[in-house]
Amino acid sequence: MLPLPKYTKTANRPVILSGLLCSTTALMPFQPSLANSAEAKLQDSPKVVLDEAWQLVNRFYVDGSFNHKDWQSTRQSLLSKKYVSRRHAYSALRQALAELNDPYTRFMTPHEFKALTTQTSGQLSGIGIRMEQGDQTNVLTVVKLLPNAPASQAGLKVGDRILAINGNSTEAMELKTASDLIRGEINTTVKLRIGRAGQAPFDMKIKRAVIELPTVYTSFKQEGENRIGYIRLLEFSAHASEQMEAAITELESQKVDGFVLDLRGNPGGLLNASIEIAEMWLNRGFIVHTVDRQGKADDIRAHPTALTQRPLVVLVDGDSASSSEILTGALQDNHRAKVIGTSTFGKALVQSVHQLSDGSGVAITVAQYFTPKGTDISHKGITPDISIKLTSEQSRTLYSDPSLFATFNDPQYMQAIRSLQQSIHSYQRQRQNSATIPAQDKAETAQHL
Numbered sequence: 001m002l003p004l005p006k007y008t009k010t011a012n013r014p015v016i017l018s019g020l021l022c023s024t025t026a027l028m029p030f031q032p033s034l035a036n037s038a039e040a041k042l043q044d045s046p047k048v049v050l051d052e053a054w055q056l057v058n059r060f061y062v063d064g065s066f067n068h069k070d071w072q073s074t075r076q077s078l079l080s081k082k083y084v085s086r087r088h089a090y091s092a093l094r095q096a097l098a099e100l101n102d103p104y105t106r107f108m109t110p111h112e113f114k115a116l117t118t119q120t121s122g123q124l125s126g127i128g129i130r131m132e133q134g135d136q137t138n139v140l141t142v143v144k145l146l147p148n149a150p151a152s153q154a155g156l157k158v159g160d161r162i163l164a165i166n167g168n169s170t171e172a173m174e175l176k177t178a179s180d181l182i183r184g185e186i187n188t189t190v191k192l193r194i195g196r197a198g199q200a201p202f203d204m205k206i207k208r209a210v211i212e213l214p215t216v217y218t219s220f221k222q223e224g225e226n227r228i229g230y231i232r233l234l235e236f237s238a239h240a241s242e243q244m245e246a247a248i249t250e251l252e253s254q255k256v257d258g259f260v261l262d263l264r265g266n267p268g269g270l271l272n273a274s275i276e277i278a279e280m281w282l283n284r285g286f287i288v289h290t291v292d293r294q295g296k297a298d299d300i301r302a303h304p305t306a307l308t309q310r311p312l313v314v315l316v317d318g319d320s321a322s323s324s325e326i327l328t329g330a331l332q333d334n335h336r337a338k339v340i341g342t343s344t345f346g347k348a349l350v351q352s353v354h355q356l357s358d359g360s361g362v363a364i365t366v367a368q369y370f371t372p373k374g375t376d377i378s379h380k381g382i383t384p385d386i387s388i389k390l391t392s393e394q395s396r397t398l399y400s401d402p403s404l405f406a407t408f409n410d411p412q413y414m415q416a417i418r419s420l421q422q423s424i425h426s427y428q429r430q431r432q433n434s435a436t437i438p439a440q441d442k443a444e445t446a447q448h449l
Contacts, residue, residue, distance in 0.1 A: 046089030046358075050078045053093055053107060053362045056354050057100075062365045064293045067100045074099065086358070102365055104351055110359035120269055122213050122237030126183045127151040127190065127206045131162065133175045140170050140178055146211060154206045156194070163201055164193035184208050216243035219406065220254050223417045226424055229256035230406045230413075233277075236269025236323040241276040248280055248307045258311040258420045258427075260413065262406065264341060268322025271350060275300055278330045280307045285334035286372035288326050290350060298367075302330075311423035312337040313416040316384060321345035328382050329371030338423065340416050342389050344381035388415050 054075045057066075066074075074096050083089040093107050108116060118124050128149020131140050140162040145152040162170055165181040182190055185208065192204050215237045221228040229251030233240065251259065261281075268274075278287045282302040290298045314328055314337045325344045331337040350367040370376055390398065394411060398404050406413045 046083050046086045047079050049086075049356045049358050049360060050089055050093050051075070052356045054078060054096075056362060057097070057105065057364055060352060060364050060366045061100070061105065062293045062349070062367055063100070063102075067102070069099050090360070097362075102349075104347075104349055104363060105365045106363050108361040108363070110361075113355065113359065113361035116353075116361070120235075120237050122215060122239035124183060124211055124213065125186050125208050126211050127154075127156075127208055128211045129156065129182075131175065131178065138172070140173070140175065146214070149211055150206050150209050154204060156192075156204065156206070157196065159197065161195035162192055163195045166191050186210055212239055213237065214243065215240050216247050218247040218251060220251065220256065221406065224421065226257045226417075226421055227255060228417065228420065229254070229259045230262065231259060232262040232405065233266055233324075235266055236271075236273035236277070238270060238273070240269065240273045241280075244277050244280060245307065252308055252310075256310065257424045258313070259308070260313050260315065260406070260416050260420065261337070262315045262413075263320045263324040263328060264315050264317040264412070265319045266321070266324040267319065267345075268324055268347070271323060271326070274323035274326040278327050279303055279305045281312060281331060281336055282306055282334055283309075285330070285336075287330040288372070289370040289374065290367040291370070292367045302334075311420055311427050313420045313423070314339045315412055315416055316341040316344050316382065317412075318342055318345060318381070322347045325377055325382055326369065329375070329377065332382065332385070333372035333375075338386065338416075338419050339382065339384045340386045340388060340419060341384050341412050342387060343383055344377070346377050346379045346381035348376055348378040386415060386419060388412050 054071075058071060058075075078092060078096055081092060083092070090107060090109060097105055097107055128146035129142050129151045130144035130146075132143045133140055142151075142156060142158055142160045142162065145156060145158060162178065164170060165173075165178060168181065170178055182192075184190060187207060187209070189205050189207050192206065193201055194204050195201050215234045217232045217234070219230045221230055229248075231244070231247050231251070233244065248259075275287055279302050283304045283306040285302050287300045287302055290300075292298075312331065314331055316324065316328055316339060320328065320341075321344065325347065328339055328344060332339045348369055349365045350369055351363045352366045353361055353363045355361045368376075368378075371382070375382075388411060390411060394409075398410055404410060408414060
């Protein structure tokens, strides 16, 4: 396993991740002699990609026994076959990786790899809208505009219908196809035919730009006598850390008494992001322990860089996975936060992701991680301090309308507030007591002089 990077991505090294994946690495060269074919012919052969993937797994995979499979024989089998197409070769590679019995070590086609890197990079080239397609009408409708993005600056509005994209009617178009047509190279233009209530259809040209995707959502809430900062983190993308820092700083400026950090449904993401965010809440203690296939441990410790010491509650559920569990485990084991909800997903593995020479990619499990107290959460997850499960009806109501999160319709949030109010009371009492001690000490010193 390569050393775990600390906060920065280094060129020509795999980026270490957990959960969602991204990024690229340098590749090891294909060895023509082992394939029993001419070198020139092999350069255009899908066997090049197969051998790149095999070598990477051979070098980095966390289980040196390869699930008790003869990995050398696997290579010989992959390179001895004749492939009629890249799709045929990709299928053979997937079958070989399936022998490891590890769903997180997997192959991605060029399209899948590009989609994944776009998602976890936290940005894309587009115009800054979110569209939905009606179940009955199939009409593409703008449901959200990102602030300061090209679409909002051009005058597009929520509720506008997109009737055509660059002259192509959207009447029978799939949502994914429409999204691909709207995205494109930075500084290029897309022409949309817009339908707006009370107006005749009209055309709008919008120049594409780099769009930073929001992954952190915040709100200030007055809950009884307490001022609460609510932060929902959707995934650990490349921009999650800076967005979290801005969120904490903004809520601190509003003089909140405590925080609710909502990780429900968060599938994970970049390991570095989870470490950076943990340090925004922790001044000391371990964040995570990782162990590679040689048994070498790497212990990551928090630095005194916390942005706040105010009481914190973390909300989790069965879909809180990977980097969400790393952050939750760090906050729970260091007694920095109460954890409320249901047991988390239970993914205690770290992956690195490598781009192959044809634009495809492979994700490889390179380490196992443990919480600061050494707990292995594999397949069992993190147990909340206070367990509260939503009924089927409550879950259906909540997830059918995201605006109901962090309201009285959200039982887990309401429990978080009850717990946080107790913590706020204790925190404020401790601060009052500590503020009076220096004055007492000073008076006693004066008496002894």
